Amino acid sequence: QQPVQSPQAVILREGEDAVINCSSSKALYSVHWYRQKHGEAPVFLMILLKGGEQKGHDKISASFNEKKQQSSLYLTASQLSYSGTYFCGTESDVYNFNKFYFGSGTKLNVKP
Amino acid sequence: GAVVSQHPSWVICKSGTSVKIECRSLDFQATTMFWYRQFPKQSLMLMATSNEGSKATYEQGVEKDKFLINHASLTLSTLTVTSAHPEDSSFYICSAREGEAYQPQHFGDGTRLSIL
Numbered sequence: 575q576q577p578v579q580s581p582q583a584v585i586l587r588e589g590e591d592a593v594i595n596c597s598s599s600k601a602l603y604s605v606h607w608y609r610q611k612h613g614e615a616p617v618f619l620m621i622l623l624k625g626g627e628q629k630g631h632d633k634i635s636a637s638f639n640e641k642k643q644q645s646s647l648y649l650t651a652s653q654l655s656y657s658g659t660y661f662c663g664t665e666s667d668v669y670n671f672n673k674f675y676f677g678s679g680t681k682l683n684v685k686p
Numbered sequence: 687g688a689v690v691s692q693h694p695s696w697v698i699c700k701s702g703t704s705v706k707i708e709c710r711s712l713d714f715q716a717t718t719m720f721w722y723r724q725f726p727k728q729s730l731m732l733m734a735t736s737n738e739g740s741k742a743t744y745e746q747g748v749e750k751d752k753f754l755i756n757h758a759s760l761t762l763s764t765l766t767v768t769s770a771h772p773e774d775s776s777f778y779i780c781s782a783r784e785g786e787a788y789q790p791q792h793f794g795d796g797t798r799l800s801i802l
Contacts, residue, residue: 576729604788615690615779615793616730623788661729663791674720674791676730 577602577664579677586652586684594647594680596662605638605645606663608676609656616661619647649682657684687713690782692794700802701772707765707797709780715760716782720791721753724777736763770801 622638
C-alpha cells in the first residue's frame, strides 16, 4: 500500500531542475507532497485531487496523471532551501480516507 | 495558522516505564489525528488514526495495548507507550487534519523516545 518513490536521492547544483516520481499499484484518490528537513517535522507542499491536475507555487509544481496512479513533483531552478527529504502521501479510497501512506522518500541535496 | 504542538520533544527513560506523548492543534479543530513512527533515514510509518470521541484505528502489526491512543477533544490526542522497552525507541510524530479527506496534515515537531 505504500507508494513507491524515485529516485531515492538526488544531488543538484543550485539552479538545476529535478523531478521526483511517486507511483502506486492502484488508483489514488489524492496525492500529497511534503518536505522534511533533518530533525524537523514534515511541511505540507500541495495536494492533488483530480486526474490531470497540475499545481504549483514558486518554482515547485506537481502533476497527477490521468489514471491517478502516479504523481510527479517538479523543482525548477533549485535553491539551497529546497534541500531535504520529499515524501508523497496517498489516500487510495474515498470511503477510507484515513488510510494515508507515505512514500519511501527522496533525499534532495542542493549544493552551491 | 495550522499549528500543531507536540510534547515532549524528547524523553529518556528506563525500560518498563510508560510514556505519554501529547499532540495539540493550537488554532484549528482537528477532526482526525494521525500517529506515525519514523526510523532514521526512513519514511513515516502510520501507526494509527484517531477521530475525536471514537476509538483509534490501528494499522496492522501495531499493538493496541502497547500504544494507547486517546482523542479526547478536537484539539488533543495522546499516545501512551506502555511498559516501554528498548525496541520502542524511535521518533514518534503526530499530525492533525481539519475536516475530512483532501485536507493537508499539519505535523507536530515529533518526540524522540529513548528507552534504556
